[in-house]
Amino acid sequence: xxxxxxKVSMAExxxxxxxxxxxxxxxxxxxxxxxxxxxxxxxLEGAVAGSVMLIARIADAFVDPTVGILSDxxxxxxGKYRPWVLWTAxxxxxxxxxxxxxxxxxxxxxxxxxxxxxxTLLMTLYSFNNTPYASLGGVMSSDIRxxxxxxSVRFVAATIAQFVVQGLTLPLVSKFADGGDKGxxxxxxxxxxxxxxxxxxxxxxxxxRERITPPVSQQNNTLRDIKDVLRxxxxxxxxxxxxxxxxxxxxxxxAMNYYxxxxxxxxxxxxxxxxxxxxxxxxxxxVWHSVLNAFGLVVTSPEGAYEVGFGVFNMxxxxxxxxxxxxxxxxxxxxYGKKRVFIIxxxxxxxxxxxxxxxxxxxxxxxxxxxxxxxxxxxxxxxLLWAMIADVADHSEYVNYRRATGFVFAGIVFALKAGLGLxxxxxxxxxxxxxxLSGAGAQQSxxxxxxxxxxxxxxxxxxxxxxxVALNFYPITKQFNQRMQAELSxxxxxxxx
Numbered sequence: 001x002x003x004x005x006x007k008v009s010m011a012e013x014x015x016x017x018x019x020x021x022x023x024x025x026x027x028x029x030x031x032x033x034x035x036x037x038x039x040x041x042x043x044l045e046g047a048v049a050g051s052v053m054l055i056a057r058i059a060d061a062f063v064d065p066t067v068g069i070l071s072d073x074x075x076x077x078x079g080k081y082r083p084w085v086l087w088t089a090x091x092x093x094x095x096x097x098x099x100x101x102x103x104x105x106x107x108x109x110x111x112x113x114x115x116x117x118x119x120t121l122l123m124t125l126y127s128f129n130n131t132p133y134a135s136l137g138g139v140m141s142s143d144i145r146x147x148x149x150x151x152s153v154r155f156v157a158a159t160i161a162q163f164v165v166q167g168l169t170l171p172l173v174s175k176f177a178d179g180g181d182k183g184x185x186x187x188x189x190x191x192x193x194x195x196x197x198x199x200x201x202x203x204x205x206x207x208x209r210e211r212i213t214p215p216v217s218q219q220n221n222t223l224r225d226i227k228d229v230l231r232x233x234x235x236x237x238x239x240x241x242x243x244x245x246x247x248x249x250x251x252x253x254x255a256m257n258y259y260x261x262x263x264x265x266x267x268x269x270x271x272x273x274x275x276x277x278x279x280x281x282x283x284x285x286x287v288w289h290s291v292l293n294a295f296g297l298v299v300t301s302p303e304g305a306y307e308v309g310f311g312v313f314n315m316x317x318x319x320x321x322x323x324x325x326x327x328x329x330x331x332x333x334x335x336y337g338k339k340r341v342f343i344i345x346x347x348x349x350x351x352x353x354x355x356x357x358x359x360x361x362x363x364x365x366x367x368x369x370x371x372x373x374x375x376x377x378x379x380x381x382x383x384l385l386w387a388m389i390a391d392v393a394d395h396s397e398y399v400n401y402r403r404a405t406g407f408v409f410a411g412i413v414f415a416l417k418a419g420l421g422l423x424x425x426x427x428x429x430x431x432x433x434x435x436x437l438s439g440a441g442a443q444q445s446x447x448x449x450x451x452x453x454x455x456x457x458x459x460x461x462x463x464x465x466x467x468x469v470a471l472n473f474y475p476i477t478k479q480f481n482q483r484m485q486a487e488l489s490x491x492x493x494x495x496x497x
Contacts, residue, residue: 015207017157024161050428068410084132102183166314171296250423324379337478350464357457
């Protein structure tokens, strides 16, 4: 099975990418809005919201490796990993809706219990869907350039989902809120995203193919798979990187929500939105105004500036990442190697994140410029994480003469979800520690405001740098990867392998 026989058509790459678009309709929502939903819609204290997310991590410790083992041992005419994408599509999206549904319970203890159960079930279905999906990307081709291309197309689709979720969620919630009922607005918005996500997962199942299989002589041995992965130095480096990367993304993404509502001056933000044509009146009837208003992107007073302003801020970041993935990621990785590009770009991302500490609450332009620079620095890294993990699965086969793609990816998905939960939990505890009042909106104490600013700048910058340190222990350079793939290609041609 040589590299030349493993070219993947653009149609298949796009079909596969829709699976990550679907996952990001869920993931981006949890990363940016879960903590805010718990504190301001469910009315939970920040520390309670953080505890909800931590409890789910206990279940993940058992679920994620189980999913990896099960998917590696699945044998169907569709392959090992594709069937899981289809089997879990509907329950995954049902639990997505339930996690953001406000059942109207008055007792806060029961609300916390409902939040814990619904969040844990959603995270469980996320594992059963996304671990096989990620593993599928690792067996579609062994060609280094094709693998980078697959992940690049995948993350173009993911960035589109990021654009939609981060930019349109709050405007749509406000638009769908029946008589100011935000719970109804959230239910309608999440249901819309869930329906789209279900269709995309079905398309992914029918359009993707598995081309790499374990050596024919390989016998199932769960204990050995675990030992092989835990001894793998590049896997451990990627585990730490993924953990701290998603701690940071969850913390920063959620914190910026509070930053725009409680720190940014609403009058200055309203004036900025006026400069870019997003302030209107009821009398406006133009076509462009009607299109923007259909998505809730027209603001008529400073009181509504937060939802639209935060949405536009996020859409700018998503657009920059979109074009950065297309034009920079593959080019830089092919020229300089994935590891080197990741280290430099992540370090720059940390620096630009730290600089969010300095703008005054009225300096809206500086905030948007920093977001542009941060997103541009981070963009090339977006597809590289999963391409590098696929290289780790190859490294394990290269060293151990065994392949356990699902188990390799399961550990990384666990790190991702742990980071997501820990990032939200850390932010929740920080908010409580600094005195944030749930449901008080912009009316916060000076200490709470300071905590929000720190959680949006210096603290996530530090955790980004932990990821940079982890990358320095990742041994698969561009030259090593080329040698490894050449030898694996020769092995796979042998009848006794």
